[in-house]
Amino acid sequence: MTHAPFVADTMASATLQDLGHLAPMAIVGLWGLLLMATDAFAAVGFRHFQRRIALFGLALAFVAGLTIYGNADYDGGVEVFRGFLVVDPFSAILDLVLVGLCAGTVLVAGDYARTHRFEYGEQESLLCIATFGAMMVGHAHDLLALFLGIETMSISVYVLVGARWNAKPSAEAALKYFLMGAFASAILLMGIALLYGATGATAFEGIRGGVAEAFTRWLRINDLARALDQGHTASPAASDLVIQGVAKAALLIPGVLLVLGALLFKVSAVPMHMWTPDAYEGAPTPVTAFMASVVKVAGVAALLRLFVATFSTHRLVTAPYGWTTAVALVAFLTMTVGNLAAVRQSNVKRLLAYSSIAHVGYLLLGVVAAANFYGEAFASDATLGGDGLSWSRDAGDTAVASVLLYIVVYAVASLGAFVTVAWLSGNKHEALEAYQWSGLARRHPGMALGMTVCLLSLMGLPPMAGFFGKLFLFRAVFENSNPWLQFLVVWALLNAVVGAYYYLRLVVAMYFHTPPKTAPVVLPGKGAPAVVAVTAGLSVALGVLMQPTLDRADLAARAFNYPPGPSKARRVDGLRAAWEARDPTPPVAAEEPSPGT
Amino acid sequence: MVPITHFLYLAILLFLIGVGGVLLRRNALFVLMSIELMLNAANVALVAFSRLHGNHDGQVFAFFVIAVAAAEAAVGLAIIVAIFRSRDDVDIDDLGLLRD
Amino acid sequence: MAASYLPALVFLAFAAVMATVLLLLTMVLGPKRRTPIKDEPFECGSDPIGSPRVKFGVKFYQVAILFLVFDIEVAFLYPWASLFRELSCTGPLGPGGVCTGAPTLFGLAEMLVFLGILVLALGYVLRKRALDWA
Numbered sequence: 001m002t003h004a005p006f007v008a009d010t011m012a013s014a015t016l017q018d019l020g021h022l023a024p025m026a027i028v029g030l031w032g033l034l035l036m037a038t039d040a041f042a043a044v045g046f047r048h049f050q051r052r053i054a055l056f057g058l059a060l061a062f063v064a065g066l067t068i069y070g071n072a073d074y075d076g077g078v079e080v081f082r083g084f085l086v087v088d089p090f091s092a093i094l095d096l097v098l099v100g101l102c103a104g105t106v107l108v109a110g111d112y113a114r115t116h117r118f119e120y121g122e123q124e125s126l127l128c129i130a131t132f133g134a135m136m137v138g139h140a141h142d143l144l145a146l147f148l149g150i151e152t153m154s155i156s157v158y159v160l161v162g163a164r165w166n167a168k169p170s171a172e173a174a175l176k177y178f179l180m181g182a183f184a185s186a187i188l189l190m191g192i193a194l195l196y197g198a199t200g201a202t203a204f205e206g207i208r209g210g211v212a213e214a215f216t217r218w219l220r221i222n223d224l225a226r227a228l229d230q231g232h233t234a235s236p237a238a239s240d241l242v243i244q245g246v247a248k249a250a251l252l253i254p255g256v257l258l259v260l261g262a263l264l265f266k267v268s269a270v271p272m273h274m275w276t277p278d279a280y281e282g283a284p285t286p287v288t289a290f291m292a293s294v295v296k297v298a299g300v301a302a303l304l305r306l307f308v309a310t311f312s313t314h315r316l317v318t319a320p321y322g323w324t325t326a327v328a329l330v331a332f333l334t335m336t337v338g339n340l341a342a343v344r345q346s347n348v349k350r351l352l353a354y355s356s357i358a359h360v361g362y363l364l365l366g367v368v369a370a371a372n373f374y375g376e377a378f379a380s381d382a383t384l385g386g387d388g389l390s391w392s393r394d395a396g397d398t399a400v401a402s403v404l405l406y407i408v409v410y411a412v413a414s415l416g417a418f419v420t421v422a423w424l425s426g427n428k429h430e431a432l433e434a435y436q437w438s439g440l441a442r443r444h445p446g447m448a449l450g451m452t453v454c455l456l457s458l459m460g461l462p463p464m465a466g467f468f469g470k471l472f473l474f475r476a477v478f479e480n481s482n483p484w485l486q487f488l489v490v491w492a493l494l495n496a497v498v499g500a501y502y503y504l505r506l507v508v509a510m511y512f513h514t515p516p517k518t519a520p521v522v523l524p525g526k527g528a529p530a531v532v533a534v535t536a537g538l539s540v541a542l543g544v545l546m547q548p549t550l551d552r553a554d555l556a557a558r559a560f561n562y563p564p565g566p567s568k569a570r571r572v573d574g575l576r577a578a579w580e581a582r583d584p585t586p587p588v589a590a591e592e593p594s595p596g597t
Numbered sequence: 598m599v600p601i602t603h604f605l606y607l608a609i610l611l612f613l614i615g616v617g618g619v620l621l622r623r624n625a626l627f628v629l630m631s632i633e634l635m636l637n638a639a640n641v642a643l644v645a646f647s648r649l650h651g652n653h654d655g656q657v658f659a660f661f662v663i664a665v666a667a668a669e670a671a672v673g674l675a676i677i678v679a680i681f682r683s684r685d686d687v688d689i690d691d692l693g694l695l696r697d
Numbered sequence: 698m699a700a701s702y703l704p705a706l707v708f709l710a711f712a713a714v715m716a717t718v719l720l721l722l723t724m725v726l727g728p729k730r731r732t733p734i735k736d737e738p739f740e741c742g743s744d745p746i747g748s749p750r751v752k753f754g755v756k757f758y759q760v761a762i763l764f765l766v767f768d769i770e771v772a773f774l775y776p777w778a779s780l781f782r783e784l785s786c787t788g789p790l791g792p793g794g795v796c797t798g799a800p801t802l803f804g805l806a807e808m809l810v811f812l813g814i815l816v817l818a819l820g821y822v823l824r825k826r827a828l829d830w831a
Contacts, residue, residue: 011784012803037817040824144658151665155672162676169694171679176692178673179628183619185669186635189662190612193642193655197605200650202658236600236701240649243601278695341697350697599701660772667769671762678758 018080021087023064024095025135028102031057032128039121047121051110054124058103065095075555079141083203086141090404090556094138094301097408101293102131104415104535107527109286112422115523116284118164126163127290130156134298140305143192143202150188150266153298154181157291161283173282180275184265191258197243198252204310214248215315253321256311260323263306267299267360270333277341280353285425288349289418292356293411300363300407308370308400317375324368324375331368332488335361339498347432348421351502352414355458358499359410362473362492363403369477369485370399395480400557402472405550409457409469409542416454416535420447423528424520437506439515444522448510450532457539459503460496465542470496472550604645611638625680625687629673636666759827770815777808 019026035054039047068074069092077088106124113119133152140146158181162174196202199210243251265272280288307323317324338358345351373396380392421432424440424447441448457466478489522528542549611634618631640659647655677687684691781804783790788798822828 012801012806015807033814033817036821040821144654144661147658148661148665151669155665155668158672158676162679165679168683171676171683172692172694174676175625175680175687175689176695178676179619179625179632179689182629182632182669182673183635185665186615186632186639189636189639190608190642192658193608193639193646196643196655196658197646197649200646200652202654236598239600239602243605243649277697282695344697657776660776663772664769667765671766674758674762674765678755682755 015081021068021074021078021080022085022139024061024068024099025132025139027057027061027064028099028128028135029132031061032125032132035125035128036122039125050121050124051106054106054128055103057128058099058106062096062099062103065092065099068092069096083205084142084145085136085139087139088556089552090301090304091135091138093404093408093552093556094297095135097411098131098134098138098294098297101290101297101411101415102127104419104531105286105290105294107531108289108419108422108523109284111523111525111527112284112286112425113164116164116166116425118166118284120163123160123163126156126160130160130290131294134294134301137298137305138301140302141204143195143204143207143306146302146306147189147192150298150302151185153295154185154266157287157295160287160290161279163287164284169282170284173279176275176282177279180265184262184272187258187265188262191255191260191262194251194255194258198248198255204305208310208313210248211252211311211313211316214252215313215321249321256316256323257326260307260327263299263302264327264330267296267303267363268357269330269360269364270337270357271330273334273337273357276357277350277353280356281347281349285349285418285422288353289415289422292352292418293415296356296360296414297407297411300367300403303367304370304400304403308367308374308396312371312374312378312396314375314379317371322375324371327364327371328368328485328488331361331364332491333361334358334364335492335495339495339502342502343498345502346434348434348437348506349418349432351434351506352417352421355499355502356410356414358495359414359458361495362470363406363410365477365485365488365492366399366403366406366473369481370396370403372396372481372485373399391480395476397554397557399476401550401553402469402476404553404556406469406473409465409539412535412538412542413454413457413464413466416532416539417451417458419528419531419535420451420454423447423523423532425523434506434509435513436516436520437509438513440510440520442515443519447522447529447532450529450536452507452510453536453539454532455503455507457543459500461500463540463543465539465546468543468546472546601645601649604641608638608642608645611635611641623688623690625677625689628689629670629677632673633666633670636662756830763822763827767815767819773811774808777804777811780804 031054034057035050038053039050068087069089074087074092075089077086079086105127109123109127110119113123130153133149133154133156136145136149136152138149140149158174158178161177162171164170192202195207198214199207201207201210261272268276280291283291311317311323315321319325335358338354338356338361342351342354342358345354373392376392377396424437425432440451453464457464460466460470474489474492478486481489615631615633615635615638618634619628622628622631640662643655643659643662645655647653647659681687777784782794782796784804784807785801786796786798787801788796791797
């Protein structure tokens with residue numbers, strides 16, 4: 001990584017400018033600190049306003065996010081803080097989504113904590129800081145940013161999970177989640193260290209260049225021979241050269257696999273999913289909603305940023321060194337195990353937890369397909385020259401866009417479903433068993449309808465956004481893929497049918513079973529109904545407005561894989577111009593894959 | 598000059614001891630200590646590679662890892678103390694409230 | 698190759714010598730007054746006879762945890778200090794680290810922001826009475 005020399009004068013203005021680019025993230029982080037300060041220093045009566053302060057800050061961040069979202073200057077990606085973070089359409093979409101999801105959690109968390117008598121002033125602050133970390137993952141352009149983002153988010157969520165001090169399962173869930181999460185972080189870090197050893201960079205750009213070189217420029221034979229020629233005394237230097245030259249790939253492959261394992265843990269893919277149902281069940285339900293939405297979005301964003309965009313050279317996605325085969329297998333296991341385990345659950349929270357695992361399985365299919373397509377694009381770039389437009393690049397963009405779309409649609413519906421669960425737990429015991437949901441539609445038709453819409457969206461029934469999410473995802477994976485992936489798509493469709501069974505079971509219970517004699521006690525306040533109304537509304541509206549949403553996601557996909565290069569439209573123009581002014585002699589194939597194009 | 602491979606051996610050894618501790622020990626405190634060991638193994642590797650490549654990215658990373666490890670340990674210890682107060686031991690095999 | 702480990706060996710030897718010398722010095726120089734309490738086997742301040750399940754005050758953990766977090770932050774001061782000349786000069790540094798441009802407060806301001814966040818956290822800790830021993 002080459003840095004411009006430090007010149008404090010330009011740095012001061014550059015820092016302020018970069019903070020402007022990062023306004024949504026900066027506001028959310030600042031508000032995390034602000035809320036901590038108001039909790040500690042404000043008079044006791046003033047603490048009542050914590051939720052309002054938090055919502056005001058999040059609204060501010062949302063508005064800031066909207067201005068960046070609509071600004072074409074960011075289409076190609078703008079690097080900030082010397083390439084540490086990047087602002088592009090991909091991160092702009094994630095900013096808006098994450099801020100929205102955080103606001104949804106904030107609206108419910110306070111009511112829930114007060115009703116269950118474990119109210120504490122840090123809750124809003126921790127939610128903001130966790131969201132700040134998730135946003136940093138979305139903006140990550142450097143392994144350090146990725147690591148810090150994931151840790152900022154995770155550590156805050158450990159506290160949130162364990163904050164319910166008057167219920168034993170909460171602390172137990174926190175301990176399980178913490179031990180597993182910290183273990184995964186350590187593995188992630190070792191993987192990062194090996195990647196750094198292999199490529200000599202922590203910035204994604206540098207890593208992509210290093211990855212391309214790791215398999216092609218193996219030896220610096222002359223240097224090595226010279227070092228060995230100097231006899232035994234020079235052997236340490238020679239062994240350094242061996243690592244720098246020959247053993248790059250030997251460091252790279254374990255590094256990629258360790259990082260992959262850690263990230264798959266964070267998104268709770270099978271077989272690293274064991275913590276998920278326990279942590280989801282033991283956590284206060286609004287925090288569960290937060291984990292199922294914000295944390296999952298951040299995990300998928302990390303997979304897209306690092307694996308699809310950076311580790312998608314041809315060598316790394318094809319046998320024998322490829323990681324995509326392993327992830328395809330993990331996707332197969334994840335959706336199967338998630339769905340089958342969900343069918344057996346009577347506890348609604350665990351049911352939704354397992355169903356969230358199943359959704360990760362579908363998403364991983366998209367990740368695999370996108371990486372495969374980009375790998376092929378990388379190979380054809382290597383043979384056709386840097387500016388070639390290939391169908392596989394387009395297919396990869398489409399796959400990334402559909403993954404992005406799917407995770408957004410999933411997160412919105414999931415938030416709505418978990419918030420409804422939180423809402424239905426007004427007294428000391430939460431109504432988590434399915435029978436307690438019987439006949440809910442008669443007592444609370446509005447909330448039952450909202451829950452039904454969210455569940456149907458998760459299930460993928462046609463008018464809902466979830467249907468279009470699944471349709472675009474599966475189509476992007478199915479077209480142009482190899483038969484194995486096509487088989488997995490068919491398998492995913494079968495899984496979706498299994499999923500329909502347990503979602504519909506809950507819907508049927510709400511609408512057609514006779515209600516229990518004692519009415520369920522629900523949370524006071526308008527927070528939860530408002531969140532459910534908005535999420536249910538979005539679950540319908542995103543389905544109707546699918547085409548503009550998909551276009552936007554496609555733009556995000558294009559920019560994020562090739563920052564800050566020419567946009568696809570410009571690439572097409574360039575290609576057409578080259579075609580019209582073409583030289584009749586055939587072009588000489590380039591010898592090296594050109595990284596970063 | 599110590600060759601890079603020696604640092605790597607040290608890092609991998611520490612990392613494997615940490616992994617072994619996480620997988621084999623049943624006391625949550627020991628598991629936490631093993632995780633810290635793994636983080637430090639990664640730090641050794643980062644700093645060694647930083648010297649190998651002649652840039653400072655790895656050392657900067659190590660600084661941040663130290664800070665993150667402290668924050669993680671603080672939260673982890675707090676959770677372990679909370680568990681200890683309710684049940685007098687922190688054996689992770691005894692965590693049976695949440696299961697299928 | 699073994700010679701390259703010489704500094705590490707010297708370091709280890711120095712540590713061993715230091716520890717031994719300090720122990721010996723306390724043995725030789727320290728006053729020795731025997732009391733019944735002192736003759737008991739030493740066990741880190743806790744009662745050596747009785748149930749091992751003595752509950753420590755949670756305050757111990759709290760202070761230890763807080764120390765852990767705040768202690769680490771000093772690590773960030775070192776890289777900042779080593780770059781301070783560059784950070785407080787508007788131009789590039791000349792030979793001998795002499796500033797060729799005008800002095801600026803940018804470096805100081807950055808550290809003040811960092812420390813300000815820490816002070817905020819410290820204030821939070823104080824307000825939450827996490828350091829009160831009562």
